[in-house]
Amino acid sequence: MGRATAAVAALLAVLGLAAACSVGGPASTLDEVRDSGVLRVGTEGTYTPFSYHDPATNDLTGYDIEVITAVADRLGAKPEFVEAPFDALFASLVSDRFDVVANQVTRNPEREGKYALSAGYTFSEGVIITRAADSSISELADLKGKTTAQSSTSNWAGVAKEAGAEVEAVEGFTQAVTLVKQGRVDATVNDNLAALEYFKTTQDASVRVAAPTGDSSEQVFALRQDETELRDAINSSLRDLQADGTLARISDKYFGQDVSRGEAATQTAEQPAERQSTWQLVKDSAGPMALATVKATLPLTLISFVLGLAIALVVALMRLSSVPLLAPLARVYVSLIRGTPLLVQLFLIFYGLPALGLTFNPFTAAVIAFSLNVGGYAAEVIRSAILSVPKGQWEAASTIGMGYATTLRRVILPQAARTAVPPLSNTLISLVKDTSLASVVLVTELLRVAQVAAAPTFQFFALYGVAALYYWVICLVLSFGQQRVERRLERFVAR
Amino acid sequence: MSGSHLVEVTGLHKRFGDHEVLRGIDFTIDAGTVTVLIGSSGSGKTTVLRCLNGLEVPEEGRVRIADVTLDFATRPGKRDLGRLRAQSAMVFQAHNLFPHLSVLQNVTIGPTVVQRRPEAEVREEALRLLDQVGLADKAGQHPFQLSGGQQQRVGIARALAQRPQLMLFDEPTSALDPELVGEVLAVMRDLAAEGWTMAVVTHEIRFAQSVADQVLFLDGGVVLEHGPPAQVLADPQQPRTRTFLKRILDPI
Numbered sequence: 106m107g108r109a110t111a112a113v114a115a116l117l118a119v120l121g122l123a124a125a126c127s128v129g130g131p132a133s134t135l136d137e138v139r140d141s142g143v144l145r146v147g148t149e150g151t152y153t154p155f156s157y158h159d160p161a162t163n164d165l166t167g168y169d170i171e172v173i174t175a176v177a178d179r180l181g182a183k184p185e186f187v188e189a190p191f192d193a194l195f196a197s198l199v200s201d202r203f204d205v206v207a208n209q210v211t212r213n214p215e216r217e218g219k220y221a222l223s224a225g226y227t228f229s230e231g232v233i234i235t236r237a238a239d240s241s242i243s244e245l246a247d248l249k250g251k252t253t254a255q256s257s258t259s260n261w262a263g264v265a266k267e268a269g270a271e272v273e274a275v276e277g278f279t280q281a282v283t284l285v286k287q288g289r290v291d292a293t294v295n296d297n298l299a300a301l302e303y304f305k306t307t308q309d310a311s312v313r314v315a316a317p318t319g320d321s322s323e324q325v326f327a328l329r330q331d332e333t334e335l336r337d338a339i340n341s342s343l344r345d346l347q348a349d350g351t352l353a354r355i356s357d358k359y360f361g362q363d364v365s366r367g368e369a370a371t372q373t374a375e376q377p378a379e380r381q382s383t384w385q386l387v388k389d390s391a392g393p394m395a396l397a398t399v400k401a402t403l404p405l406t407l408i409s410f411v412l413g414l415a416i417a418l419v420v421a422l423m424r425l426s427s428v429p430l431l432a433p434l435a436r437v438y439v440s441l442i443r444g445t446p447l448l449v450q451l452f453l454i455f456y457g458l459p460a461l462g463l464t465f466n467p468f469t470a471a472v473i474a475f476s477l478n479v480g481g482y483a484a485e486v487i488r489s490a491i492l493s494v495p496k497g498q499w500e501a502a503s504t505i506g507m508g509y510a511t512t513l514r515r516v517i518l519p520q521a522a523r524t525a526v527p528p529l530s531n532t533l534i535s536l537v538k539d540t541s542l543a544s545v546v547l548v549t550e551l552l553r554v555a556q557v558a559a560a561p562t563f564q565f566f567a568l569y570g571v572a573a574l575y576y577w578v579i580c581l582v583l584s585f586g587q588q589r590v591e592r593r594l595e596r597f598v599a600r
Numbered sequence: 601m602s603g604s605h606l607v608e609v610t611g612l613h614k615r616f617g618d619h620e621v622l623r624g625i626d627f628t629i630d631a632g633t634v635t636v637l638i639g640s641s642g643s644g645k646t647t648v649l650r651c652l653n654g655l656e657v658p659e660e661g662r663v664r665i666a667d668v669t670l671d672f673a674t675r676p677g678k679r680d681l682g683r684l685r686a687q688s689a690m691v692f693q694a695h696n697l698f699p700h701l702s703v704l705q706n707v708t709i710g711p712t713v714v715q716r717r718p719e720a721e722v723r724e725e726a727l728r729l730l731d732q733v734g735l736a737d738k739a740g741q742h743p744f745q746l747s748g749g750q751q752q753r754v755g756i757a758r759a760l761a762q763r764p765q766l767m768l769f770d771e772p773t774s775a776l777d778p779e780l781v782g783e784v785l786a787v788m789r790d791l792a793a794e795g796w797t798m799a800v801v802t803h804e805i806r807f808a809q810s811v812a813d814q815v816l817f818l819d820g821g822v823v824l825e826h827g828p829p830a831q832v833l834a835d836p837q838q839p840r841t842r843t844f845l846k847r848i849l850d851p852i
Binding site for chain 1: 682685692697698709710714743744758762
């Protein structure tokens with residue numbers, strides 16, 4: 106007895122110490138939210154009807170958006186939304202890019218262990234969606250041996266896997282349903298709310314709810330594990346919003362019933378949402394996509410290319426240098442850049458470096474990753490271009506007294522440029538298209554805007570088609586520029 | 601006595617890997633004279649020339665040009681090589697003009713970029729030099745638009761623009777079509793008449809006969825025979841010199 110008491114006391118002391126450590130440092134996040142009046146919220150922005158862009162106004166809206174806005178309001182703050190694919194939300198949360206995830210996060214033991222979870226604000230049950238004509242699935246067990254499409258980190262992927270299904274990773278619910286319709290997968294598992302909303306807006310008869318999974322679930326806000334203070338403040342706000350009927354009102358607006366309490370809804374709401382014509386949607390999206398091209402895709406490409414060329418020149422000269430260690434160092438760099446996927450490099454810089462205390466904003470992180478990547482590829486191009494200039498040019502420059510740097514700038518590089526331009530143009534054109542990868546580190550560039558527009562409307566072909574067209578036009582212009590530069594550089598060469 | 605020589609070369613040794621190209625070279629060049637280096641290929645004559653401006657660094661020996669002396673017993677630094685190099689200018693077999701620059705820019709780039717002389721003055725001098733080599737009307741063209749002989753004459757103008765103490769010519773006519781050789785040799789003859797100190801590696805024996813003050817015959821990395829052309833070319837003492845001259849003058 107005495108020993109047990111002592112152990113408990115010791116444990117409490119340790120916990121107290123730990124708590125003191127975690128709170129004792131800088132001001133708590135709750136205070137920061139109150140002081141700055143800003144609650145940073147991570148959300149998908151492509152998950153109808155919880156978090157999506159209204160096709161008419163392009164404003165971010167949805168059930169989760171309205172609930173977290175009401176919660177923030179109670180805390181005396183305004184929400185500031187950061188949009189990212191579902192799979193990136195938790196990594197971004199942990200690397201302090203926002204304070205809370207509002208995206209129908211389902212409570213489960215794993216997440217309980219890793220994050221601070223709020224009280225539930227949606228209660229739902231799982232359903233299996235199949236093609237209407239497919240009668241092979243009538244209960245969860247029938248998923249065995251079938252293929253389902255799921256967000257790889259969503260809990261429904263776990264449900265499907267446990268039932269014996271193969272899981273194809275997709276970005277969100279809308280893509281999953283599309284894959285079902287296209288017959289690329291057999292089913293998708295999600296909550297009835299998403300299904301309800303889907304049938305309400307699309308009137309789609311080609312897919313149906315085949316069976317309930319038998320799981321009921323509770324959706325919560327997720328915070329970093331040590332943010333219990335902020336979590337508690339959010340919980341108390343949720344209680345207030347429940348008591349004064351705000352949650353019921355928001356819920357009713359999206360689902361025709363109150364899903365913010367224990368009983369889940371299964372009935373279909375009546376009125377179909379008005380559907381935009383594809384043409385109208387493309388017209389509405391073309392502007393924002395062009396804007397994203399000008400504000401993100403092009404600057405990202407050009408800045409990264411210029412910085413990348415500077416890196417490449419330094420690395421190429423290191424490789425050609427006779428100073429010990431420089432050449433092997435440069436070789437390792439080139440090998441690392443060329444031997445690892447660009448996406449991995451991007452993830453390392455954006456999600457990995459914060460662990461070492463280096464946090465860059467999305468655009469900067471993307472610029473760093475792309476510059477380093479271009480640097481690795483272009484270094485070899487520049488090196489071989491320099492080697493292609495005859496040795497006599499170095500000797501002639503040297504006999505008229507030029508040093509290394511002057512020779513390089515005045516004699517060698519202008520001639521090497523001619524050899525280097527065609528392969529460097531390839532690098533540039535690849536880079537234009539590679540910038541689409543920046544969408545996974547929260548940069549709102551061209552592809553990301555297309556995704557956002559496509560998600561609630563299911564117009565993948567039209568919108569990704571427009572995005573493809575934009576990329577193509579950029580590359581056409583660049584190819585034209587390449588020809589002009591080549592012609593300019595060929596001026597002084599006998600043919 | 602030695603004080604009056606512009607160039608003094610003593611005990612030059614140079615090896616490429618296992619091959620010893622120069623095995624103790626000694627000679628002097630007086631200011632205002634023309635020295636022609638002859639010898640079969642592999643005899644080391646071009647290497648000697650390239651040791652004079654540091655394009656090759658010998659392992660042993662001394663080179664003095666005017667007041668700059670380098671003793672190669674210790675490997676010279678960049679700065680020392682630069683000082684030696686500044687004493688001379690070179691005309692290459694393959695002209696090595698800068699193809700991306702105009703004829704005029706080829707001539708002015710050294711004086712303006714390296715010597716930092718005022719641009720207007722350099723330009724005026726460059727145009728005069730181009731006129732001297734008969735190419736005043738080509739100033740705005742690019743090297744690829746010129747014939748081989750014209751390119752080589754631009755190379756000479758570029759070298760002259762350096763205002764060197766010593767002009768080095770490395771087989772300036774060997775890469776030219778035979779009918780273009782004359783125009784280049786004529787320019788070189790004029791330079792000699794003007795009093796330029798010149799060291800010329802060439803196979804043009806008749807040029808050597810009429811223009812040279814001194815002929816060096818190199819064989820196997822040493823100076824086998826040297827003296828005025830009337831002696832070395834007309835009355836060679838060494839059998840190897842005789843064989844070489846016979847082969848050059850009467851190849852069939």
